Amino acid sequence: MTNLKTLIRGEFGRLNKYGLFKANFVVLLLWVFLAWFLEGEALLQFIPFIFLMDSVMMTILLVGATLFYEKKEHTVNSLMVTPVTENEYLLSKVITNVLNSLLTVFIISLVVYLLKGVTYTYWQVVPAVALVTVVHTLIGIRLSYGAKDFTSLLVNYMVYVFIFFLPPVFGQFGLFDRSVARFFILLPPEASGLLIGSAFAAIEPWKIVFSYVYLALLSLLLFRFVVKPQFMAYVMRETGV
Amino acid sequence: MIVVKNLRYKYPKGKDYVVNGISFEIREGEIFGFLGPSGAGKSTTQKILIKLLPGFAGEIAYQGRALSSYTDEFYQDIGVSFEMPISFSKLTALENLQFFQRLYRRTVDLEPLLKRVGLWDERHKKAGEYSKGMKIRLNFVRALLNDPKFLFLDEPTNGVDPANARIMKDMILEFKQRGGTVFLTSHIMGDVDELCDRVAFIAEGRLREEGSPRDLKLKYGKRTVKVEYRENGELHTQLFPMEEIKTPPFFRLLQEKEIETLHSGETTLEEIFIKVTGVKLRD
Numbered sequence: 192m193t194n195l196k197t198l199i200r201g202e203f204g205r206l207n208k209y210g211l212f213k214a215n216f217v218v219l220l221l222w223v224f225l226a227w228f229l230e231g232e233a234l235l236q237f238i239p240f241i242f243l244m245d246s247v248m249m250t251i252l253l254v255g256a257t258l259f260y261e262k263k264e265h266t267v268n269s270l271m272v273t274p275v276t277e278n279e280y281l282l283s284k285v286i287t288n289v290l291n292s293l294l295t296v297f298i299i300s301l302v303v304y305l306l307k308g309v310t311y312t313y314w315q316v317v318p319a320v321a322l323v324t325v326v327h328t329l330i331g332i333r334l335s336y337g338a339k340d341f342t343s344l345l346v347n348y349m350v351y352v353f354i355f356f357l358p359p360v361f362g363q364f365g366l367f368d369r370s371v372a373r374f375f376i377l378l379p380p381e382a383s384g385l386l387i388g389s390a391f392a393a394i395e396p397w398k399i400v401f402s403y404v405y406l407a408l409l410s411l412l413l414f415r416f417v418v419k420p421q422f423m424a425y426v427m428r429e430t431g432v
Numbered sequence: 433m434i435v436v437k438n439l440r441y442k443y444p445k446g447k448d449y450v451v452n453g454i455s456f457e458i459r460e461g462e463i464f465g466f467l468g469p470s471g472a473g474k475s476t477t478q479k480i481l482i483k484l485l486p487g488f489a490g491e492i493a494y495q496g497r498a499l500s501s502y503t504d505e506f507y508q509d510i511g512v513s514f515e516m517p518i519s520f521s522k523l524t525a526l527e528n529l530q531f532f533q534r535l536y537r538r539t540v541d542l543e544p545l546l547k548r549v550g551l552w553d554e555r556h557k558k559a560g561e562y563s564k565g566m567k568i569r570l571n572f573v574r575a576l577l578n579d580p581k582f583l584f585l586d587e588p589t590n591g592v593d594p595a596n597a598r599i600m601k602d603m604i605l606e607f608k609q610r611g612g613t614v615f616l617t618s619h620i621m622g623d624v625d626e627l628c629d630r631v632a633f634i635a636e637g638r639l640r641e642e643g644s645p646r647d648l649k650l651k652y653g654k655r656t657v658k659v660e661y662r663e664n665g666e667l668h669t670q671l672f673p674m675e676e677i678k679t680p681p682f683f684r685l686l687q688e689k690e691i692e693t694l695h696s697g698e699t700t701l702e703e704i705f706i707k708v709t710g711v712k713l714r715d
């Protein structure tokens with residue numbers, strides 16, 4: 192437990208020192224700036240979009256950037272010869288990102304309340320954003336370890352966006368047949384969007400339940416069968432220094 | 433303290449055994465040197481011993497218990513320095529150390545350690561801005577910060593200037609005097625000679641020779657004494673078997689001639705290295 196706390200503190204310390212926090216903050220300011228121009232219904236549609244972008248895209252990017260530095264500096268080795276376990280290490284990444292996403296939720300919510308007096312069901316936003324971030328931290332780790340260098344990481348990232356993120360967006364504009372579109376809930380970003388959106392608009396209950404169960408299960412499976420084995424293999428490769 | 437029996441290891445993607453059936457023992461309180469040309473499997477062996485590489489064949493017992501039965505608590509008691517210096521480049525040296533310090537139950541005061549290796553004044557400098565030698569010293573300090581009982585040092589003085597190498601070697605010897613055990617890999621024979629109680633030579637994943645530096649030098653050396661003396665301005669050499677140095681011819685020579693040098697025929701670790709590994713040392 193104390194190890195986990197130390198690791199998370201370390202993660203935040205490094206996000207700061209490596210300039211990633213700053214990058215995150217700049218994006219946050221852009222969101223605030225855009226929200227400034229919106230009112231009423233449009234704003235209420237825009238806020239869940241911010242949260243979705245932050246907990247899906249920003250999470251993957253931040254994970255990618257941190258792992259990129261760790262790879263470059265071979266620091267995982269030195270952590271693995273301390274009493275830190277593999278689970279603690281991976282969990283610290285997940286928790287750090289969840290806290291980071293929730294920080295965004297907090298700041299945006301505070302700003303739109305102060306500027307526009309807008310409120311929504313916060314208790315629904317928090318677990319949704321947390322779960323979405325968990326899944327996408329794991330997906331981010333998967334994309335990073337699957338990449339040889341920063342370029343191929345970017346390629347992986349773009350491929351993920353095109354395959355998983357864009358179809359549901361186009362679906363909203365009716366570009367897909369309904370018979371196809373109803374399977375989009377199986378795409379993590381779509382299920383994520385549903386969960387976060389449910390705090391802002393009425394969504395069929397079965398879809399919410401399904402999305403929660405689906406993303407939770409996906410997280411467990413990803414962790415157990417993809418990320419953990421990949422991490423072990425990565426540590427072994429890393430010892431080539 | 434560590435008993436290794438018939439250790440074999442192949443990297444998951446490699447096709448050959450990198451470590452191919454080696455057995456040795458590291459006794460409590462000694463400095464054990466693991467020597468061999470590059471690519472011999474020294475670093476791989478170290479990584480197996482520190483539980484970084486699972487999936488080896490053979491047995492490793494640490495204080496009588498199989499290594500695999502230890503949890504990550506094992507790391508409370510050991511200190512490791514890798515061949516390549518590793519640190520978070522954008523954190524200062526001190527921030528690096530403090531981060532790692534919090535992961536251990538038992539830690540030491542950093543100030544005297546950093547002062548000793550000459551990094552105290554530059555502790556607030558980013559690790560990425562350190563020179564190679566400074567990074568290596570920083571890693572050495574990190575290996576010591578949990579007050580370990582067992583140190584694993586992979587080429588610890590490689591790339592460090594002689595003055596700082598001297599300090600590090602003294603610290604390694606002091607660590608041993610306090611009861612610590614050291615596993616050290618190196619190809620710098622001078623350091624090995626000075627530090628190690630026992631050494632093992634490996635080449636191509638196999639153990640070629642093992643023993644104390646002294647015993648090995650006797651074993652591989654010639655039991656002779658070589659005398660160089662000057663007579664009529666010319667240099668002469670005479671060789672005596674060790675058994676004959678108590679006999680009159682040897683004494684006469686010493687008494688009558690102008691002796692320039694006297695050498696016993698023991699060999700150097702470097703020569704043994706070349707002999708048993710079949711490889712010339714590069715530097």
Ligand SMILES: Nc1ncnc2c1ncn2[C@@H]1O[C@H](COP(=O)(O)OP(=O)(O)O)[C@@H](O)[C@H]1O
Binds near residue numbers: 429431443450471477
């Ligand atoms: N991570 C790795 N994956 C595959 N092969 C490796 C890896 N690390 C080292 N090797 C190979 O194993 C052999 C032994 O390497 P190593 O243990 O580093 O030797 P040494 O430390 O004695 O120089 C070399 O042939 C090296 O190429």
Ligand SMILES: [Mg+2]
Binds near residue numbers: 475476515586
């Ligand atoms: Mg090596």
